[in-house]
Amino acid sequence: MASHSALDVLDGAREEGFRTVAVAKRGREKAYQMFPVVDELVLVDEFSEIIDDHVLEKLVDSVFVPNRSFAVYVGYDKIEKKFKIPVFGNRFLLRWEERVGEASYYRLLDAAGIRRPRTYRLEKVDGPVMVKLPELGRPFERAFFIASDRKNLEKKLGDMVAKGLIDEKSLERVSVEELVLGAHFNANFFHSVVRGRLELHSIDRRIQSNLDGVIRLAAAEQLELNPLIRYIEVGHEPATIRESLLEKVFAIGEKFVEACRRLVPPGVIGPFTLQFLVTPELDLVVYDVAPRIGGGTNVYIGFGGQYSKLYHGRPVTMGRRIAMEIREAVEQNMLSRVTT
Secondary structure (H helix, E strand, O other): OOOOOHHHHHHHHHHOOOOOEEEEEOOOOHHHHHOOOOOEEEEEOOHHHHHOHHHHHHHOOOOEOOOHHHHHHHOHHHHHHOOOOOEEOOHHHHHHHOOOOOOOHHHHHHHHOOOOOOEEOHHHOOOOEEEEEEEOOEEEEEEEEEEOOHHHHHHHHHHHHHOOOOOHHHHOOOEEEEOOOOEEEEEEEEEEOOOOEEEEEEEEEEEEEEHHHHOOOOHHHHHHHOOOOOEEEEEEEEOOOOHHHHHHHHHHHHHHHHHHHHHOOOOOOEEEEEEEEEOOOOOEEEEEEEOOOOHHHHHHOOOOOOOOHHHHOOOOOHHHHHHHHHHHHHHOOOHHHHEO
8 A cells, every 4th residue: 555654665575576566545646656666556536445346456466565554544344354465464463553442452562461551541540641542533643642640631631622633532542541751762573484583673763743843942932832742653763772672672572472473363474563662760661563564664765774684684674574575485385374
């Protein structure tokens, strides 16, 4: 799907000798026309048309690489039951990216024994919290805000309702987490079925609007303006983590892979991202999970993930690493083990 991390995937596929096809929404196709990485561009009025027969016919003999846009615009039920193309990775794991319901990444993290922020019911909030819920009109975008206590939480929710950012339906899917202060990192892993190993491909950090603009203001200006802070992801930047913490980074990756194998067989296949905080005590607290390719991998187009060279003798992008796995699976008659 021509969105999110598609440029990384398309470029990597071409580097490994595959032909590429992408499904783009009209009005959002320019990047995929301007960059010469797509052999066939299929235009649709809505991304949800990707499950229609006239689009599926264009994808015959393809292996489809899912991203976040695929999940939010098509929906988990249709992906699992109506998308008749082999998906690289575990299509049944995609729905576990949510925070509510039986299939949630909270459950995966708890099963893995990985520390995460504690969660609260609204009426039980007794201290500083991070609140996460779908935005009105953009359910694929999560609204975030920080509240100092329950009273402050209720006031901010009321202000957001008044400004049309959320509604009662949004409140049905609210998630209230303990506020953990620490340094933010996104660890992009690759679980290789063909090679039988877990790889740490790269680490990045999010750039968010308007948070990024607010933190560039002097404290006096922040107090004077008192802006409503938004946490809308608009980009990523590369980062590295001190080597003494890599032991813990690998540990959470291994625990996550094992928990997914038990709860959502066949488990993790290929890329996934764990977003975590490093506290002053050097604990790792995972606050979000992406059970597919992360948007931050586009940072590394052209020069590859900063840790990837340690495995392959040369830097590779996540898109190319996916294509390498598919090519090796074909060569070893293992394609059915890396697709669902």
